[in-house]
Amino acid sequence: MTAPLHEPAAEAAPSAVDEATVAATGATAVQGRSLGRIAWERLKRDKLALTGGVVVLVLILVAVLAPVIAHLVGQDPETHHEDLIDPLFGTPTGSLGGISGEHLFGVEPVNGRDIFARIVYGAQISLLVGFLSAVVAVVIGTVLGVLAGFFGGWVDAVISRIMDGLLAFPQLLFIIALVSVMPDRLLGLTGTSVRVLLMIVVIGFFGWPYIGRVVRGQTLSLREREYVDAARSLGAGRFYILFKELLPNLVAPIIVYTTMMIPTNILTEAALSFLGVGVKPPTASWGQMLSSAIDYYDSDPMYMVVPGVAIFITVLAFNLFGDGVRDALDPKGSR
């Protein structure tokens, strides 16, 4: 972030850009360490961050392979197992919410759906919304932040006011309001896909000012650097400076803010589903499982613990990884 080098770009898109940068600068013979490499070596030494990263990878695998995993344990998220339910209280028979070799995390009260399968499928919704809404926020935030910082003047004034305004809004409430007034049928989509799409767009929309503010500030300070002056005096056009000189140096802060935004977005998705404006049943989502668990917190506590712990582990893993990435990419870092 301080040193105007191309290397942080190599960090973002490892192979292709790496070769391009190396070829362009003819640096093949040089044995120096790039900023990306320094960051990676710092990250490798950060045990907590690595653990977080590994857990994140495992979670992504679980989400992608959900149908396979559910099939392996012989369960699916929507089959009812009423025979495992105490007809009098509606809670699972057997100890700890009906945990058994067959039902690893037990079964849900009343209808006896397998909790393990629902957790595995729920990971799909959580991660999908968490990642894609962060992508939406990063794209809008980077474009508008760069525009504001690079062009200044009234462009900056307008964009900055919009960002201030959005940051001052009570976001959760606006997200809830927006998601709840929208219809169940949109752009030819129905059911779960509409809710997921809505959540991605709305959460992303309220998230972009956080990225936008950082990118704007960085752009403002970067465009006054000598190397940008040098490029300009060599006759480089605006767009060359924008894409070749500025953007590569913005990659590090953008990566940091993206990794820190994903866990927040996952929590927001869970909150929306908890409140009943997110994904609709019978589609499994962690937030919605917790919300049905409210009625059983005394009679079947496992029903609440399992999705709660799932959310906790996911968000914690992302936070640990995000903190590690931030420390690793911090040019002031001492390690």
Next chain:
Amino acid sequence: MLAYLIRRLFAAAVMLVVVILAVFCIFFVFPKWAGVDIASSFVGKQADPAAVEAVRAKLGLDDPVYSQVWEFFKGIFVGRTYVGGGDVTHCAAPCFGYSFRTEQAVWPVLTDRFPVTLGLALGAAVLWLVFGVAAGVLSALKRGSLWDRGAMVVALAGVSLPIYFTGLLSLAIFAYGLGWIDGQYVPIGDSFSGWLGGMLLPWITLAFLYAAMYARITRATMLEVLGEDYIRTARAKGLKEQVVIRKHAMRSTLTPILTMLGMDLGALIGGAILTETTFSLPGLGQKVLDAIKNQDLPFILGVTLITSLAVLIANLVVDILYAVIDPRVRLA
């Protein structure tokens, strides 16, 4: 100072108009684009066509958007009379909308529920400020120590736990398992000690989340401030460490905290939706959720607006406090 105040007040007024426009768009314009018949969503899913038409006339939904906004805006100050479908409904000022589904004006319901939410937000804020900021400052001063590591692990866990999960857990443990606390909300007018008992768990749960956030931010800000040149100057001229911390470092550490406090408190006063739902507190947040479940749009709209107002006012107060804490703001 006066010029600064006037500027902030003007900015707040502009924001207010923008917020009203935004809220209006969310409820009246965007759904229209998405192909929703707004009138029928104000009446209910099984409404007969005559009732839908009546609401359409009452709200003037076929009028241009600017005149709808103007009618709504005017209603806040002078009240509003809805005419249509052969009957007349009056909504006294300040009219923040009227629910044709429950035949209730929005404002009185909101003022009824406001004290619950206010009590929750303020009580929790005191707790999280005291514990969060203290933990953050201590961690920064003893960087790398056992305390620092311990506190930051707890804080990281705190920001990773959804509040409705910690809330349910604490209910299961303290109210159901150990039986220490009743877990029932009692209005403050009925019994003060009952109210305290009912609010204790919500306060602690809510404060835990925010204290974790504030501790992390305080620690980071404090460490940054301690690296500034003016701190070195203060030490170099022989000030006691205590004075350097209290008089020089704390002042700049507190400004970003204050900004956060303004936004967080404002948003919470407008309804701590998740906390109120988890603990069944009859506040604004719970009302919003009920309204969402019943698709009772005027209440969602009303609370959204009130919350935005609360955030605006909180930010204004913060801006004024800024001027007190930070002399640079006054002079700018």
